[in-house]
Amino acid sequence: MRCLVTGVAGFIGSHLAERLIDLGHEVVGVDRFADHYPRPVKEKNLARLRDAPGFSLSETDLATAALEPLVDGAELVFHLAAQAGVRASWGDRFGTYLHDNVLATQRLLEAVKQRGSARKIIYSSSSSVYGQTHEMPMREESPTAPYSPYGVTKLSGEHLCDLYRQNFGLPTIALRYFTVYGPRQRPDMGFHRFIQAIFAGEAIPLYGDGEQTRDFTFVTDAVAANILAMSSSAVGVFNIGGGSRVTVNQVLHTLGEVAGAVRVEPRAEQPGDVRHTWADTTRAREALGYAPKVSLTEGLKAQATWQREALSPPR
Numbered sequence: 001m002r003c004l005v006t007g008v009a010g011f012i013g014s015h016l017a018e019r020l021i022d023l024g025h026e027v028v029g030v031d032r033f034a035d036h037y038p039r040p041v042k043e044k045n046l047a048r049l050r051d052a053p054g055f056s057l058s059e060t061d062l063a064t065a066a067l068e069p070l071v072d073g074a075e076l077v078f079h080l081a082a083q084a085g086v087r088a089s090w091g092d093r094f095g096t097y098l099h100d101n102v103l104a105t106q107r108l109l110e111a112v113k114q115r116g117s118a119r120k121i122i123y124s125s126s127s128s129v130y131g132q133t134h135e136m137p138m139r140e141e142s143p144t145a146p147y148s149p150y151g152v153t154k155l156s157g158e159h160l161c162d163l164y165r166q167n168f169g170l171p172t173i174a175l176r177y178f179t180v181y182g183p184r185q186r187p188d189m190g191f192h193r194f195i196q197a198i199f200a201g202e203a204i205p206l207y208g209d210g211e212q213t214r215d216f217t218f219v220t221d222a223v224a225a226n227i228l229a230m231s232s233s234a235v236g237v238f239n240i241g242g243g244s245r246v247t248v249n250q251v252l253h254t255l256g257e258v259a260g261a262v263r264v265e266p267r268a269e270q271p272g273d274v275r276h277t278w279a280d281t282t283r284a285r286e287a288l289g290y291a292p293k294v295s296l297t298e299g300l301k302a303q304a305t306w307q308r309e310a311l312s313p314p315r
Contacts, residue, residue, distance in 0.1 A: 001119075003230075004074040006030045006062060006108065007081035008049070009042035011184045012124065012177075016078060016223045017049055023227070026054045030070060032061040034100065036083060037187050044310070045184050062104035067111035074117065076230050079108055080124040082154070085188055086272040089150035101153035102160070109164045109172075120171050121161065122229050125237065127178040127215070127277045129155040137280040140176075140237050148272030158237060165235060173229050175222075178241040178279045182219035182299055183306035191300070194252070195259050195307050203265035210249035210264075213276045217242030218294035218302075225290050234287040241279025244296035254297055259304040 003020050007013040008029030017027045029049065033039050049055045058070060062081055071077065083089075083100040105123070112118050128151035129144045146152045161172035185192045197204045217240060225240045256262040284290040294302075 001075040002026045002028065002073050003076045003078060004028050004030065004071060005078045005080065007079075007124075008057065009033060009045050010080060011045070011186050012180060012219060012222055013078075013080040014045035014049065014184060015219050016080070016226050017055065018052075019223050019227060021049065021052050021054055027056075028070065028074065029055065029057045030060050030062065030081065031057070032081070032100075033059060034083065034096075036085070036088070041187060062108055063099050067107060068114055071108070071111045071115050071118065075119050077108070077112060077118050077121045078124075078226060078230075079105065079121065082124065082157075084150070084186065086128060086148040086150045087270055088188070089148055089153070090271065094149050097149060097153045101150075102156045105157040106160050109160055109170060113164060113168050113170060118171070120173065120230055122226055123157060123161050123172060123174045125158050125174045125176045126151065126154045127176055127239070127279065128274075129158065129176060130274075130277070132274045136276060137278040138239065139280045140239060140283055147274050150272070171235055173232075173235050174237040175225050175229060175240045176237060176279075177222055178215040178217050178239065178277055180217045180219055180222045182303050183310070184219070185303060191251075191303055192307070194255055195304050198255060198260045198262060199308065203263040204252065205267050206248065206252075206264045207267050207273060208248075208269040210252070211247050212273070213245055213247050213278065215241040215243070215245040215277050215279045216251075216296055216299070217244075217292065218299040221292040221294055224293075225284065225288065228288040228290055232288050238284040238288060238290070239279040239281050240284060240290065241281050241292065242294070242296070242299075243281075243292045244299075245278045246296060251296070251300075254300055255304070258297065258301045
């Protein structure tokens with residue numbers, strides 16, 4: 001099948017595109033190579049795909065370009081392109097989040113509506129849509145009250161998908177990822193920064209008391225959720241968690257075992273950081289057959305190995 005993957009040069013997008021190629025699909029990858037982190041990092045993400053039969057790349061801004069030629073003939077649309085990051089979404093940069101997360105999503109849905117060939121549109125959402133909730137675990141029917149501008153834009157994307165499904169019959173599904181990690185994780189994300197600090201013999205900045213919890217999801221489990229979603233008749237929203245809800249202090253302890261000695265530099269809590277996340281994945285298990293397979297220890301070992309080998313840690 002012909003698949004359109006937006007955000008293909010990113011962390012999850014590049015892994016997903018590789019998996020689709022391995023399964024024998026044709027992949028049209030789209031990325032605008034935003035400057036949120038260095039382009040050479042994204043080029044490395046594409047290294048295996050560049051020469052893969054069945055893969056083509058379009059450097060395109062979804063918020064400004066004519067999209068009908070891209071979506072024409074696409075049977076499956078995986079929409080992962082977004083401006084990511086909670087802490088960077090405040091202030092003047094919010095305009096970029098609106099551009100990349102809201103306007104780009106609306107224009108992509110509109111283009112698919114005009115062409116009408118897609119069997120499924122799979123939108124990558126985030127646990128950030130829930131916000132600072134005390135209802136644990138988080139269920140799809142739990143209240144959504146984002147705690148950051150980033151979360152607001154991801155929830156807006158969900159609403160747009162829902163609107164186009166209800167009004168025009170577009171078969172949309174939204175996957176709410178819970179803290180994805182693993183090889184190729186963005187340089188600004190927590191585990192990446194933690195591991196690089198360990199390799200450099202530097203202190204890890206710890207925001208808050210370290211007792212905040214996250215449901216960590218390994219990247220291959222997030223990819224598996226997309227593959228399951230593409231062949232399912234299910235629509236709506238689904239939590240995609242990793243079954244590894246632990247405190248940040250527990251993460252640091254595990255990193256000490258798999259990557260090296262850990263030193264911590266305490267810092268104040270950051271605006272937009274929620275206290276806890278925890279995914280109830282019952283709906284995804286029953287409707288999609290989703291079940292995470294990679295443990296936190298196994299996943300952290302894989303990410304540490306990748307950063308040691310691929311990113312040339314300091315001497």
